Amino acid sequence: MANVIEGMEAVTVHIRDIQRARKFYSEVLGLAEVSYIPSASRAAYAIPGTKTRLTMHVLGEGEGGREPGTVSGIIFSHHDPRAACAEIRKRGGSIVDAPKTFPTAMGTVTLGVFADPDGNQFVLPHIESGPTRALP
Secondary structure, three states, rough: OOOOOOOOOEEEEEOOOHHHHHHHHHHOOOOOOEEEHHHOOOOEOOOOOOOOOOEEEOOOOOOOOOOOOOOEEOOOOOOOOHHHHHHHHHHOOEEEEEEEEEEEEEEEEEEEEEEOOOEEEEEEEEEEOOOOOOOO
């Protein structure tokens, strides 16, 4: 059977206020903005180490999709989630779940969760040891 998925181009989150979101993603997370379309209230950011883009826009009436603030389970990476979450907090970001370290079948994981201004949640893990580095 041929692959139906050949890669990941972008992950999109819906937001309420494009300017507030742009400030968060660039100033708090430090992501590089690669496009901004004011007339469409859309912006896109490069995710370091990937070709995948994080895109966002104000949800249009009747557009469908998840409401702003309901996204969760998007997983970023950092070699030290505790330090990254501390920096996010220092820059004015919201930490939903403070980083904690726990054993899993994949190895020892340190994991924290942060949210954007609309409440969309992002996971920030690091696997410290174990048989595989792949996340579920």
